[in-house]
Amino acid sequence: MNNEIELMSNHKIAIGVSACLLGAKVRFDGGHKRNSYIDDLLSEHFDFVSYCPEVAIGMTIPREPIRLVNFSGDIRVRGSRNPDVDYSEQLSAYGNKVAGSLQHLRGFIFKKDSPSCGMERVKVYAENGHPERNGTGFFASEIMKQNPLLPVEEEGRLNDHVLRENFINRVFVYDRWIELAQSGISKSNLLDFHTRHKYLLLAHNQQVYRNLGRKLAALDGVNIDEFAQQYIADVMAVLKQRANRKTHVNVLQHLLGFLRSCLDGDDRAEVLNAIKAYGKGEYPLIVPITLLRHHFRRNPHHFVNRQVYLNPHPGELMLRNNI
């Protein structure tokens, strides 16, 4: 039996990124919007594939800025200074072309607020010039529409530690799913995937986990490929929901239950206190997780040691140190 908590695969996962976030001087003003968290830290763990849709469609650097304009419900991308110039078709066509060739990516990080790359809340101007924050960049829109399972996030939202952990989590889950799909969908590997992700899913939504389990148990006679598409769509959707301290405490207590016969009173009390302190916001999640991992290394449990929850992403990213 493997005495270690099972480790994730160590290949570098590919993620798409808006080029200006990696320091490329491709913005309308000739500058960049380098994001040091992405470019310094995440780059050590992921292979980035950069895209600048505006440069890709032939716009110059520097160039006239563009913006979204609402013409009676028809949203267009127009020049800010010269509103007669329309880039909508070109940006959509480029986005459409890229969106169909992203099988190698496991996530995408977009530049916020951009009429090309913004994922949400991009300013849309009424014809009288009044802006509302309810638009999506034309490039980002195509990427998301054609790749509904692909985890996406904006660089601004990655400053939120919960959203950051959530995004990276989804990237790794999606990568494991693609690996499974490439090895061939079967009832047994679907069940194995579901089992390995049990506590991760429970931390997000107990009900969805149980519903999916029931559907998996009744799989006979069902078209397995169609089922798998719906299954992973449900998994990716539920993982987008924020896990909170209460749901994590529930999962941590369940895991501690597997150690009931192995720990003496002091060790058990130490873990339990750490879980309670985490629940009250006194400790970050990494504290009870580290204690549990320590005890499961010394007291291996075949079921728990395969749980993604205990090791969902590289520890060096320290994603559980601030949540």
Ligand code: SF4
């Ligand atoms: S936001 Fe997108 S289109 Fe604008 S400069 Fe960055 S990569 Fe290019």
